[in-house]
Amino acid sequence: MPTDALALAPVILAVVLVVSAVGKLRAPSASAEAFRDLRVPAPLSSSLVVPALPWVELVLALALVALGGLPGAAAAVAALVLFTAYLVLVVRALGFDEDVECACFGEFAPGRISRRTVVRNAWLVALAAISVGAATQGSSVLTCIADGRLPWWWLVGAVAAAVTTWLVTGASAEAARQVEPTAYAQEEGDYVRYRTPALPVTLGDGTTTNLRALSSARAQLLLYVSDTCGSCEAIIEEAPEWSRELTPLDVRLVLRSTPDQTQLTSADEPRTVHDGEGLFVDSFGVHGTPSALLLGADGLLAGGPVVGVDNVRAFVDDVRAELGLLA
Structure with a gap:
């Protein structure tokens, strides 16, 4: 040659x-x-x-x-x-x-x-x-x-x-x-809010519901994590503190598994959310862990999704600011 x-x-x-x-x-x-x-x-x-x-x-x-x-x-x-x-x-x-x-x-x-x-x-x-x-x-x-x-x-x-x-x-x-969530859009400034999909999920205690019903009573901060993801460890460890601090909403771990397939399952409120069918990723266009998004009690997506440890932490800081909890 x-x-x-x-x-x-x-x-x-x-x-x-x-x-x-x-x-x-x-x-x-x-x-x-x-x-x-x-x-x-x-x-x-x-x-x-x-x-x-x-x-x-x-x-x-x-x-x-x-x-x-x-x-x-x-x-x-x-x-x-x-x-x-x-x-x-x-x-x-x-x-x-x-x-x-x-x-x-x-x-x-x-x-x-x-x-x-x-x-x-x-x-x-x-x-x-x-x-x-x-x-x-x-x-x-x-x-x-x-x-x-x-x-x-x-x-x-x-x-x-x-x-x-x-x-x-x-x-x-x-x-x-850049997959858009399958929902209805409503303009609000520079952020487009989508209707929360009625995505069927199982809670940590085995009961079934859907994300739209789950967020109808209280806003939901969803943290999409995996127990086999090294980057998720920090978010999983910080989630309980966020749950205690952000009292106006529920902080929940979302897992791509059924309740009996992971050690992260929690039957205590706020219970973990289990997406055994893997529909969460396609519904919100989330393709990595850890991720976070906020579902508003008005039935619309209120923030996110964001991907990565630093972005999730910054997102939680933004939620704190919106709730007036920053010092």
């Missing part, structure tokens, strides 16, 4: 690593939550490793195009190890009971891990393997350009193809995630 063809692999990988690093730097909390949800071993998900990862990716991106010989081969092998680790994590996550949000590219390409994610990561591993082969040629990509052995327009084309693909697929994925 010609040297110039081999050189395309490290260039494309370098672009991917830069996009990944910038996305993580722009959304550090999302990356930390993804590490917890992917159940990355503790030594590899510490407070030192997670913030350092995007900088490692930037260094690797530079090394892939700037280094040749043994240093270049070492950089290519490091990239191969990194992308193989990413592949192992997403393959393992497909076997989890709950869907896992992928923050592999930070804020640029969020979304649930699927078979498509596996295919993408497997392709990146293949490119990394080719990069190792390119590194054995002895010269770096930049050296090949300077010597005239690698036409510069090849690299421009590779970068343009990578950026165009990201723009097209990223926009499509974002549009697909």
Whole structure:
């Protein structure tokens, strides 16, 4: 295979690593939550490793195009190890009971891990393997350009193809995630309120009801969590305090399981809400845990949904402010 063809692999990988690093730097909390949800071993998900990862990716991106010989081969092998680790994590996550949000590219390409994610990561591993082969040629990509052995327009084309693909697929994925709740809309300023759907649910004591009936007497702050979601642990721990503090409304955990399938089930008021059919996600367009939304006693959605630990906490602060409970 010609040297110039081999050189395309490290260039494309370098672009991917830069996009990944910038996305993580722009959304550090999302990356930390993804590490917890992917159940990355503790030594590899510490407070030192997670913030350092995007900088490692930037260094690797530079090394892939700037280094040749043994240093270049070492950089290519490091990239191969990194992308193989990413592949192992997403393959393992497909076997989890709950869907896992992928923050592999930070804020640029969020979304649930699927078979498509596996295919993408497997392709990146293949490119990394080719990069190792390119590194054995002895010269770096930049050296090949300077010597005239690698036409510069090849690299421009590779970068343009990578950026165009990201723009097209990223926009499509974002549009697909913006699922509107199936309800009636009523304008109120900049926030569109939707009628609370009569979504059938089971309470922690086994009784059945629906969300519209549940919120008809008192407003409901619903926290969508999972006992297998690492990011949810903080929200689950804080929920009882929120329940004691926000007395004008009920604070309830919403679980994608029946009462007998989780240890989080509570038969005490406010009882847990169980969505055994998995309709909550589709009804409100919520595709991650932890999430939160507020159902008004007037039968309309009063706030949210929001996704992520920091966003849920900020949302609860907003509810406090509306209730006049902030100091």
